[in-house]
């Protein structure tokens with residue numbers, strides 16, 4: 001209803017009341033003996049300020065000082081505040097509003113608070129809502145400031161919980177720096193869905209209004225990661241997920257902080273230098289795919305490997321021992337004593353892989369000759385082998401020949417092999 005119409009109505013009411021039992025209009029209701037404090041507070045409702053009481057309290061004819069309202073509770077306020085009717089048409093209407101209980105929040109006469117509210121800021125809400133949800137250990141900035149209405153419309157809105165903005169826009173409207181994060185290429189699915197999957201908008205037991213501290217908050221959804229592996233990776237075991245992931249989003253797959261191999265090299269610097277400075281990088285290492293062989297979270301295998309690979313240097317032969325390598329390579333390289341097809345590491349038909357690896361006792365592991373990451377020699381032959389408990393660096397010099405190779409090693413006299 002337009003302001004002037006409201007005043008017209010009050011004017012009409014004043015005139016209408018001029019001849020009633022109280023004599024000179026509603027002013028009679030308020031005097032030093034009766035309703036003396038009416039109109040004395042900081043904020044006075046329009047018609048009360050005009051000392052027009054009977055526009056709402058209609059005197060019952062022939063009864064002394066008995067009143068009814070000019071309309072039912074649900075219609076009383078809307079009778080003048082025509083525009084407030086719009087709130088009822090919204091998708092989500094606050095329960096006291098839809099019940100017509102406007103006076104649950106507004107005093108019809110006066111109050112010390114603007115809009116003649118029955119409390120200031122959050123205290124108004126706490127008249128009906130229990131405070132426990134809003135007073136846990138870590139309280140959200142605007143809630144601590146008592147500013148519920150910055151997020152909720154007290155009457156109604158088009159959004160669930162009478163939110164002022166759609167849930168997916170609400171948080172970013174203040175946390176503008178997160179808009180950039182949300183534009184990154186790999187966004188954590190629950191973050192994309194809604195922030196309140198992890199953060200309570202009001203208050204919560206752990207920092208950042210989370211349910212629990214990290215990494216437990218992650219395990220809440222990623223249960224399988226909570227299982228203790230046999231071989232642990234220290235940054236994971238200590239629960240420091242953020243050493244590698246940003247929980248919200250990054251430009252790299254799995255929300256890693258950096259491209260995979262660069263990430264690993266930030267801690268494994270020595271290996272990073274080895275790889276950078278070597279002329280021959282093993283296929284997956286060349287591709288930066290450390291995860292082709294390692295499980296960064298922990299594993300049941302030595303060195304966090306995805307498949308079994310022996311810790312020891314010597315052991316009885318069993319194809320299963322080299323399951324890690326045979327993920328990608330022919331698992332029969334060392335199977336037959338004689339071959340002209342299984343491997344190029346042969347002298348004539350004598351399979352030199354078989355000779356070194358396939359033994360009842362003291363078969364050599366692949367790592368006796370090959371480097372899994374990178375080296376300067378052909379065929380990923382390592383430059384040296386740590387030998388014995390003193391870790392003597394036994395040199396390995398390999399030269400590729402047209403139909404074979406030559407090895408100068410500490411294990412035996414220099415030898416050559418020729419396939420033809």
Ligand code: HEC
Pocket residue numbers: 026029030035038045047048051052053054055056057076103108109
């Ligand atoms: C806008 C409508 C409206 C006007 C104008 C109005 N009242 Fe009220 N009044 C109400 C409502 C509604 C209640 C019931 C209060 C409740 O439910 O909380 C009420 C209740 C009362 C009560 C009962 C006790 C109380 O405070 O709850 C008294 C007394 C009263 N009014 C006096 C007056 C006087 C005197 C005036 C004029 C100065 C006046 N009212 C003007 C709406 C109005």
Ligand code: HEC
Pocket residue numbers: 003006007009010045046047055056076077078079080081102103106107108115116
């Ligand atoms: C008889 C007409 C009338 C009735 C009935 C009435 N109001 Fe008002 N109300 C007014 C007038 C006039 C004003 C002052 C003009 C203005 O500020 O818009 C006003 C102002 C207000 C304001 C302050 C608005 C502002 O922008 O500052 C609130 C809040 C309010 N009324 C709530 C209520 C509630 C709640 C009820 C029901 C209990 C109610 N009104 C019933 C006439 C009425």
Ligand code: HEC
Pocket residue numbers: 077078081084094096097100101102103104105106115117149154155
């Ligand atoms: C849950 C508490 C609550 C209830 C119930 C409630 N209001 Fe309000 N109302 C408020 C608050 C808080 C404000 C101040 C809004 C702001 O700060 O933006 C307000 C402001 C207003 C205003 C003035 C500002 C505006 O939005 O035009 C009017 C008029 C008003 N209310 C009318 C009503 C009417 C009519 C009803 C019942 C249909 C009602 N209110 C029920 C809390 C309430």
Ligand code: HEC
Pocket residue numbers: 092094095096101104105122124125126127128129148149152154160161162
């Ligand atoms: C007069 C009592 C009363 C006051 C004051 C009040 N509320 Fe409510 N509110 C209710 C009732 C009743 C419900 C519905 C039952 C429930 O969910 O608890 C409700 C529900 C809500 C809901 C959930 C709505 C939904 O869709 O489930 C929100 C959000 C809310 N209130 C916010 C507020 C805020 C913010 C304030 C302060 C500005 C406030 N309330 C003040 C009575 C009140």
Ligand code: HEC
Pocket residue numbers: 122125126129133134140142143146147148149150151152161163167170196201202
């Ligand atoms: C930063 C924005 C924000 C502020 C500030 C805020 N809320 Fe909320 N509130 C929300 C969101 C978002 C939801 C929906 C929660 C969900 O989806 O799990 C909600 C839900 C609610 C609900 C209904 C669901 C429930 O948890 O029971 C009530 C009641 C409520 N808020 C009351 C309040 C009160 C009271 C205040 C002030 C003390 C307040 N809110 C301040 C954002 C906010």
Ligand code: HEC
Pocket residue numbers: 140141142150151170171172173174175195196199200201208209
């Ligand atoms: C009205 C603005 C506003 C809205 C909307 C808002 N926040 Fe906040 N938020 C703040 C303020 C202010 C702080 C406190 C600032 C600070 O401590 O750096 C804060 C702090 C936080 C913090 C803790 C930051 C820290 O460094 O401790 C988190 C987490 C957070 N908000 C999440 C959310 C989520 C989730 C939503 C949506 C449900 C949301 N916020 C909506 C204003 C807002």
Ligand code: HEC
Pocket residue numbers: 171172175178188190191192194195196197198199208210214217242247248
């Ligand atoms: C999967 C759970 C999860 C979701 C969903 C989530 N967050 Fe977070 N958020 C966290 C965790 C955990 C932290 C603690 C900081 C850390 O680990 O880096 C955090 C920290 C924050 C912080 C404070 C520190 C900082 O990085 O600035 C803000 C602000 C924040 N989140 C806002 C949001 C917003 C906005 C959304 C929705 C777009 C959201 N969060 C969704 C888990 C989540």
Ligand code: HEC
Pocket residue numbers: 186188189190197198214215217218219220221222241242245247253254255
């Ligand atoms: C509310 C549930 C929830 C919480 C809490 C949660 N996540 Fe997730 N996360 C998911 C869902 C759902 C996916 C997508 C399905 C999947 O890969 O399991 C996902 C996927 C991921 C991915 C892979 C993303 C990709 O690109 O495939 C990473 C990494 C991740 N989460 C890390 C974390 C970390 C770290 C935390 C704790 C800070 C965490 N998550 C907490 C639900 C959650």
Ligand code: HEC
Pocket residue numbers: 215218219222225233235236239240241242243244245254256260291296297
């Ligand atoms: C040392 C770095 C590192 C740490 C610390 C780390 N992660 Fe990861 N995480 C990775 C890498 C690398 C991937 C990608 C694995 C892949 O693509 O195979 C990954 C993938 C994930 C995924 C996707 C699903 C999966 O299992 O591949 C989830 C979920 C995940 N991490 C959660 C966590 C949680 C929770 C923590 C903390 C307990 C954590 N991560 C700690 C490096 C790490």
Ligand code: HEC
Pocket residue numbers: 231232233234235243244260263264265266267268290291294296302303304
């Ligand atoms: C935040 C630092 C950090 C990051 C990032 C990191 N690591 Fe580690 N990693 C360690 C520490 C500390 C150890 C234990 C000491 C050591 O062996 O250097 C370790 C040990 C290892 C081990 C040997 C485990 C054992 O018990 O034998 C492997 C394999 C490994 N990391 C692989 C990786 C891979 C692959 C990545 C990248 C996905 C990576 N690391 C990223 C800190 C890190």
Ligand code: HEC
Pocket residue numbers: 261264265268271275282284285288289290291292293294303305309310311324367372373
């Ligand atoms: C082809 C499989 C494979 C790939 C790909 C791979 N590794 Fe390894 N890694 C191994 C094997 C096998 C060992 C154990 C070597 C041993 O027993 O001496 C190992 C050992 C390690 C170790 C323990 C210390 C050391 O140097 O022996 C770290 C750290 C490590 N790798 C990190 C990485 C990183 C970082 C990447 C990616 C750049 C990566 N690995 C890629 C197979 C691989």
Ligand code: HEC
Pocket residue numbers: 281282283284292293309324325326327328329366367370372379380
């Ligand atoms: C994830 C797949 C993968 C795994 C696992 C793997 N490799 Fe490789 N390997 C490759 C690819 C791809 C090449 C070819 C590119 C190159 O020369 O690095 C290759 C090449 C080689 C070569 C050189 C072959 C040639 O003809 O030049 C040797 C030797 C080798 N790998 C040994 C090993 C050993 C030993 C293991 C186990 C510790 C292993 N690889 C595990 C993928 C793998």
Ligand code: HEC
Pocket residue numbers: 322325326329330333334342343344345346353356357364365366367368369370379381404405
């Ligand atoms: C005694 C040293 C030695 C050992 C132990 C060894 N290799 Fe080799 N391997 C070589 C040499 C030398 C070549 C190069 C053959 C050529 O191209 O002339 C080679 C070549 C390869 C090739 C390339 C394809 C082929 O067969 O020619 C693969 C794959 C390979 N080795 C895997 C392995 C695996 C897996 C193990 C462990 C089961 C292993 N090697 C153990 C010395 C060794």
